Amino acid sequence: MRRAAYVLLVLPFVGTLIPPIYNRAAPALFGLPFFYWYQLAWVLITAALLGLYIALTRERHDV
């Protein structure tokens, strides 16, 4: 389980470090090109993934 949870930590790197997958203008959101809102969305996705990781790997003595 702990090992599987590490995948959650790797996903943000895959999502944000390969520019060819997001370097485009369309589809735009609120007038922002895809390039910008996609990367801003990854900030939120990363926070959620880290939250999930923390919940999955919490130890009993952690406060």
Add this chain to the structure above:
Amino acid sequence: MSSAAVVLSIALVGVTAMGFGAARWGNANLSQLEEWALGGRSFGTVVSWFLLGGDLYTAYTFIAVPALIYGVGALGFFAVPYATIAYPIALVVLSRFWVVARRRGYLTNADFVRDRYGDRALEIAVALTGVVAAMPYIALQLVGMRAVFAQFSTLGAAGALPALSIAFVLLGAYTYVSGLRAPALIAFVKDTLIYVTVIAAIVVIPASLGGWQHVLTSSEAALAARPHPSSILLAPGQYFTYATMAFGSALSLFIYPHSITSVLAARSREVIRRNAALLPIYSLLLGLLALLGYCAIAAHIAPKDASNVVPLLFARFFPGWFTGVADAAIVIGALVPAAIMCIGAANLFASNVFREFSPERSSVETHVAKLLTLAIAAFALLTVFFVPVPFAIDFQLLGGALMLQIFPTFVLGLWTRWFHPKALLAGWTCGLAASCAMATATGFNANYTIHAFGGSLTGFIALYSLLINLLVSALLTVLLRAARLSEGLDRTSAMDYA
């Protein structure tokens, strides 16, 4: 006085009072280094969130990132993936470091290096890297403050010096008295002001410019028409640069002395873990703020110095009193990290360079650290008087590359003792030399172009140097082990990391 100057002055008087008052927070004995420098390692999730946010997202960041977008277009947005992937790294690295640091009472990462490798030279190398990298960072906070004060004087930058000196002398004084508790308390004010300012800016400015679509379209046209054309999207040749800058910066963010200081002030490992998931909220803010660089282009703001883009944008679109709030956000946003950086650098110097390790951490050590904090603050102030700004920026860029060279020793060392301490020292030296060589060869560009096999690859200097560093460290480890050279004593045990 203008209404903006009144609001700014009131805010500064208020935080100065808070800074001195912070000494009473928690009834601590501030003659102990742990209490003075690390707030007694007592900060919970909320205090740590404000402290780390106040520490990592500095006024300089908030000024430099939009200025970079203004200058080079899409490439400047690398700060967003950088501030995203820094957190999975922080979660893994810092929670492990926090555990061993608490078990063995470390105040700095160099304390860990001394214990782990039993090598005094390596300890000093790690400590000095931190001190050297922190200096230009502190100086740039002062540059950010000066940009704000300069608006209120008819003399410009020179007229800002009295206000700047007073603000910084006060900073030195309350940091001396209250230690880390001062910036921790002021961080609440700083972050609140930053959030209010940025949210107001994001709501007001793009709307007055006809919406994001119009802002981006006119920016694209303006960027394409420049002498060095750029775009709101990356050119394929910039993919590698973009990714290496984001990745390399993310690796070095949490090994700076000011990050380490704030991290060690946390009460528990869980506080660190929770903050890794909660701090990205600041990154969202940073991303939105970055886009203000395009607003400045669309609004035809053309400053002589690109770092004035944000203050000018605020002055153009906000009413006078709110400009004062925004100015206060920038100035206090500079004071908080500057104080923590001074404390972090002073800790390193007092604990790892100045003195041999004393397990009982005498009050003399505290006194040395407190005096060093004042010395570092004074040195940074003098730097701003005498060193031109572009030089400070170049040096800060180089500082990031230097900082990353302790990655193998410090971060990999948290998991493995495989590397030989002397090999790590040699790797560090080569990494340093390579960083300096590439930086000078490119005239202090962040990126270096490698020509090989008929092609070229432009990437982040810090990361190239790290590769050289790792290669040298690994090769020499194999050689030194074959030569049976003493590997130094590891005082930590597997239990310390669990």
